[in-house]
Structures are given as C-alpha cells and as structure tokens.
Amino acid sequence: xxxxxxxxxxxxxxxxxxxxxxxxxxxxxxxxxxxxxxxxxxxxxxxxxxxxxxxxxxxxxxxxxxxxxxxxxxxxxxxxxxxxxxxxxxxxxxxxxxxxxxxxxxxxxxxx
Amino acid sequence: xxxxxxxxxxxxxxxxxxxxxxxxxxxxxxxxxxxxxxxxxxxxxxxxxxxxxxxxxxxxxxxxxxxxxxxxxxxxxxxxxxxxxxxxxxxxxxxxxxxxxxxxxxxxxxxxxxx
Numbered sequence: 001x002x003x004x005x006x007x008x009x010x011x012x013x014x015x016x017x018x019x020x021x022x023x024x025x026x027x028x029x030x031x032x033x034x035x036x037x038x039x040x041x042x043x044x045x046x047x048x049x050x051x052x053x054x055x056x057x058x059x060x061x062x063x064x065x066x067x068x069x070x071x072x073x074x075x076x077x078x079x080x081x082x083x084x085x086x087x088x089x090x091x092x093x094x095x096x097x098x099x100x101x102x103x104x105x106x107x108x109x110x111x112x
Numbered sequence: 113x114x115x116x117x118x119x120x121x122x123x124x125x126x127x128x129x130x131x132x133x134x135x136x137x138x139x140x141x142x143x144x145x146x147x148x149x150x151x152x153x154x155x156x157x158x159x160x161x162x163x164x165x166x167x168x169x170x171x172x173x174x175x176x177x178x179x180x181x182x183x184x185x186x187x188x189x190x191x192x193x194x195x196x197x198x199x200x201x202x203x204x205x206x207x208x209x210x211x212x213x214x215x216x217x218x219x220x221x222x223x224x225x226x227x
Binding site: 031032034036042043044045046049051089093095096097098099100102103104105 | 143145153154155157160162168203210211212213215216217218219220221
C-alpha cells in the first residue's frame with residue numbers, strides 16, 4: 001500500500017517568515033494529494049489539494065508543489081500569521097484506491 | 113449545506129462499559145471512514161464503508177470494536193468492554209464517491225475518555 005512520510009514533525013517560524021513542509025510517497029500510482037489543517041481541538045479541514053496533472057497550485061498565501069518523478073510534494077505558507085499555528089497533515093491517494101494515506105503531521109508554531 | 117456531524121461530542125465512561133459513537137455523513141456521500149486520533153498523534157484509520165458495506169475493516173484494533181452503517185447514511189462505531197487505551201478522539205469522515213479526487217470532509221469528532 002501507499003506510504004507517506006512527512007517532515008519536519010515540528011516547525012517554529014517567526015511571524016512573517018515562510019514555512020515549508022515536505023512529504024514523500026511510495027506509490028507512483030498516487031494522483032491526488034490533499035493537505036489538511038487541524039487547529040487545536042478542531043477537526044482536520046482541507047486547505048489545498050493538487051492533482052498529478054499539475055505541478056503547482058496557489059491559493060493566496062499557501063501553495064503546493066508536486067514532483068512526480070521524485071515522488072514528493074510540499075506545502076508552502078508565506079507571510080505566516082499566528083492563525084497559521086496548527087497541525088498540518090499531507091495525504092496521498094493512489095488512482096483507483098479509496099483510502100487516503102496520511103502523513104504523521106507537522107506541528108507549526110508561528111512566533112509573534 | 114450541513115457538514116459531517118458526530119455525537120456525542122464528549123463521552124466519559126468507566127472501564128469495562130460499552131459505548132456507541134454516531135456519525136452523520138454529508139447527504140449523498142457514499143464513502144464513510146472512521147479514524148482514531150490519540151492525543152498529539154496522527155490519524156489512525158479504523159474502517160471504511162462503501163454504502164452499507166464495510167470492505168475494509170483492517171484498522172479495527174480488536175474484536176471489541178465494531179461498526180455498522182444503515183440507509184447509506186448514519187454510521188455507529190461501538191466499543192465493547194472499554195479499556196483506558198481506548199481514550200482518544202474518534203473522527204468520522206465522508207466523501208461523495210470512493211474513488212477520484214473528491215474532497216474528504218471530517219466531522220468534529222467524539223472525545224472518549226475511559227476512566
């Protein structure tokens with residue numbers, strides 16, 4: 001099955017700086033890669049996703065890049081704000097599969 | 113529209129008791145998933161439903177755990193003879209279809225505490 005590794009496990013950044021989280025996946029058939037944000041005590045919520053036919057996708061201060069050859073994808077948050085503090089999970093879904101494989105999560109802390 | 117809902121939001125029980133956790137998925141979503149999230153940990157897959165069938169129960173940790181789904185809608189996760197290690201947040205999620213790039217939506221979770 002698919003295996004997703006996520007790094008780093010914790011990330012502390014100064015407000016206004018950028019944050020980057022990287023994930024690698026094992027199944028070359030994976031074609032859908034969502035990112036979820038989970039604030040303390042809340043449910044995971046989708047913040048951005050990318051499909052395998054696209055190399056990069058942006059939505060305001062967040063962007064995701066995908067390198068299919070190397071089998072890795074990254075989340076980029078620019079101009080970080082205190083409300084970006086949360087746990088972020090990456091995931092991958094192989095084509096024809098029904099179950100997302102999640103990374104272990106990255107705890108992001110934005111220092112004021 | 114309404115999102116995924118779960119009840120109760122919190123459940124405190126004594127060791128050895130049985131508990132039932134309920135999930136109401138988004139209307140029309142055929143795929144439903146249960147996850148367990150221990151404090152400060154990641155998302156541990158428990159079971160997947162397609163319609164009312166559960167073709168993947170591989171994540172259920174023991175035979176004390178069971179789940180059912182009826183009417184291609186509501187799902188109930190039952191934990192029998194609860195143990196302290198069952199304490200966690202139990203999250204339900206649903207997707208419109210089982211395959212493809214459909215967004216998976218999570219419910220708010222049920223926080224289970226076993227004393």
